[in-house]
Amino acid sequence: MGGLGFLKNAFSHINFDFLKKLMPRTLFGRSILIVVLPIILLQVLVTYIFYERHWDNVARRLAQGVAGDVAAVISLMDRFPGETAETDILNSARNQMRLAVSIDPGATLPEGSEFVTKYGFLEGHLARALQESLPARPFSISTNKKLESVVLLVQLPDSVMQVIVRDKRLFSSTTYIFVMWMVGISLALLGIALVFLRNQMRPIRQLSDAAEKFGKGQYVEDFKPSGAQEIRLASRAFHVMKNRILRQITQRTEMLAGVSHDLRTPLTRMKLQLAMMPEQDDKQSLEGDVADMEKMVEGYLAFARGQEAEAVxxxxxxxxxxxxxxxxxxxxxxxxxxxxxxxxxxxxxxxxxxxxxxxxxxxxxxxxxxxxxxxxxxxxxxxxxxxxxxxxxxxxxxxxxxxxxxxxxxxxxxxxxxxxxxxxxxxxxxxxxxxxxxxxxxxxxxxxxxxxxx
Structure with missing residues (x-):
């Protein structure tokens, strides 16, 4: 209960007004948000898992393979000295291991060339793999962007061995292909979802426009209900309501037409009788009352008729x-x-x-x-x-x-x-x-x- 109370108090202090301002106002916008957010979250989650786990594992294993090949070349050179054996070993490394290896006799690496944390993602994996495979040998790693390769320098007892490794041995192109396919398919599915959402919003806008026009007293043609079942039910209910209101208005107009005829006839008869009466004070008073009654009847009829059926x-x-x-x-x-x-x-x-x-x-x-x-x-x-x-x-x-x-x-x-x-x-x-x-x-x-x- 204490934990639930803490969460309740924490959420009670959150200002949701800011989130409400960020929310789209239209139903179409909110529907897009409902569709887009899960896709984005899914892509972020999948990409995180892929890059942090899968790609990391693949890059580490590729680096370990390159480091193992370099260590194998050095081990063979230590075991079989001599220029002829060295040439055969370097040729084997070039042909079978796809490593461009060369020896610089008498050269030494500058101080501070050992592994440091400033290396990039691939270079860092390669440096750690070399530390495991060649724990006692200094080395230096640099990236040759022009040749799209990684240059590795390893200090040997009396020389420096240079190894040029192509990016293909350290980099897996399937990573970007996977991401591109994932993003592309997501965009395609999002486009399909937007088309379906727009088709679902059209009947709602049609119903809204019809209700607004009818509320203003304008003529609204009957339209075929379409869209989801709930929207169809709302459209049918609107048609039923519209016809019921129009029927009531027609009945009221017809009733008022009869009332107008029934009231005006006795008023006209009274005016004729007053016209034939001799002039006297009572006659003027009655004529005033009849005129007032006629004005009131016209006012009542004007109020009841409303705007009638005038076109916009x-x-x-x-x-x-x-x-x-x-x-x-x-x-x-x-x-x-x-x-x-x-x-x-x-x-x-x-x-x-x-x-x-x-x-x-x-x-x-x-x-x-x-x-x-x-x-x-x-x-x-x-x-x-x-x-x-x-x-x-x-x-x-x-x-x-x-x-x-x-x-x-x-x-x-x-x-x-x-x-x-x-x-x-x-x-x-x-x-x-x-x-x-x-x-x-x-x-x-x-x-x-x-x-x-x-």
């Missing part, structure tokens, strides 16, 4: 806002517009126009001047509507988006509408995949900030 179009945003401002000025609203020269976005122009017009009318009802600013940041359009009215208290800003909610507790339409204007505006902006927030304007009134993607 690539729209000139500055031109759209110019039309909105011109219409607002015709109604007597003092409004100024600040917009870029060119800005295009994929929107439902009529729905967005109704939304902005509704917000300007609400602002003009309480303020004397309205300012509109339009600008684009990256792939997002930002619209700011400021006024110099009384504004909305911060505690009540979330309530104004509730259906039929009015800040004025009375139901007098002279001081406001039916309480659906902000709700409809929010639904329109949300249908474009954007957000609408309320704040305080620099002039002290209300600031409405709208953001939606281009």
């Amino acid at each position: 179009e690539n729209t000139d945003i500055p031109d759209l806002f110019q039309d909105i401002v011109v219409n607002a000025r015709r109604q007597g609203t003092v409004v100024s517009l600040d917009t870029p020269q060119e800005l295009w976005a994929s929107v439902r122009p009529n729905s967005l126009k109704r939304c902005i017009t509704n917000l300007i009318n609400n602002a003009a009802r309480y303020a004397s001047e309205v300012w509109i600013t339009v600008h684009a940041v990256d792939l997002e359009v930002t619209v700011t509507i400021d006024d110099d009215g009384p504004g909305i208290p911060e505690a009540s800003r979330a309530d104004v988006f509730k259906p039929f909610h009015r800040l004025d507790p009375s139901r007098n339409t002279e001081t406001g509408g039916s309480g659906l204007g902000m709700t409809i505006a929010r639904d329109v902006i949300h249908g474009h995949g954007g957000q609408i927030t309320l704040g305080e304007a620099p002039a002290g009134g209300l600031r409405i900030e709208i953001r939606f993607p281009r």
